[in-house]
Amino acid sequence: DAKTTQPPSMDCAEGRAANLPCNHSTISGNEYVYWYRQIHSQGPQYIIHGLKNNETNEMASLIITEDRKSSTLILPHATLRDTAVYYCIVRSQTSGSRLTFGEGTQLTVNP
Amino acid sequence: NAGVTQTPKFQVLKTGQSMTLQCAQDMNHEYMSWYRQDPGMGLRLIHYSVGAGITDQGEVPNGYNVSRSTTEDFPLRLLSAAPSQTSVYFCASRPLSGGFYNEQFFGPGTRLTVL
Numbered sequence: 001d002a003k004t005t006q007p008p009s010m011d012c013a014e015g016r017a018a019n020l021p022c023n024h025s026t027i028s029g030n031e032y033v034y035w036y037r038q039i040h041s042q043g044p045q046y047i048i049h050g051l052k053n054n055e056t057n058e059m060a061s062l063i064i065t066e067d068r069k070s071s072t073l074i075l076p077h078a079t080l081r082d083t084a085v086y087y088c089i090v091r092s093q094t095s096g097s098r099l100t101f102g103e104g105t106q107l108t109v110n111p
Numbered sequence: 112n113a114g115v116t117q118t119p120k121f122q123v124l125k126t127g128q129s130m131t132l133q134c135a136q137d138m139n140h141e142y143m144s145w146y147r148q149d150p151g152m153g154l155r156l157i158h159y160s161v162g163a164g165i166t167d168q169g170e171v172p173n174g175y176n177v178s179r180s181t182t183e184d185f186p187l188r189l190l191s192a193a194p195s196q197t198s199v200y201f202c203a204s205r206p207l208s209g210g211f212y213n214e215q216f217f218g219p220g221t222r223l224t225v226l
Contacts (some may be wrong), residue, residue, distance in 0.1 A: 043219050045184070103153055
């Protein structure tokens with residue numbers, strides 16, 4: 001699976017958009033980009049995933065660059081409850097159901 | 112649905128003791144897995160199962176045993192606990208049907224301390 005690089009921490013004001021970047025320059029054509037988050041002391045929670053098109057669901061939007069070497073998770077109106085560690089994960093069908101979590105980004109939403 | 116449940120929430124063991132961490136899901140998911148989470152190391156896969164009677168090793172299987180006798184339950188056994196196994200343990204499940212990209216559902220975790 002391709003390695004991902006994320007900033008260790010970010011801050012965001014409540015009500016503003018939170019844009020979390022992820023670099024995955026070695027991603028291959030059959031690898032998907034996933035985002036999970038982990039609120040303190042809880043289990044990880046799935047947010048969104050995509051291959052090459054931008055994706056949106058009720059939680060967030062995922063923007064993947066045309067060359068697929070990086071992506072951005074967007075929380076459009078961050079709330080205090082969005083304070084968590086956000087993990088960007090790249091995986092393919094050959095990795096089966098394995099999820100390799102790295103260090104992630106600690107997002108702190110400030111009032 | 113209760114989702115993925117784990118017991119106990121907290122456990123303290125002495126070196127050499129054995130115990131079983133319980134995991135159950137009521138979503139009829141074929142795939143279940145165990146992860147451990149240590150500070151600064153993200154989550155690491157211990158063991159996983161794609162159905163009853165089928166288990167396989169993940170990244171860090173040493174010191175842990177698993178079995179899958181039913182679809183619902185996937186217990187993790189520590190035969191002889193060591194301080195290096197102090198960690199937070201998460202169980203996860205997902206359906207196999209519908210493709211490999213299905214999201215995984217995680218339990219609330221078990222915090223284990225080995226003295």
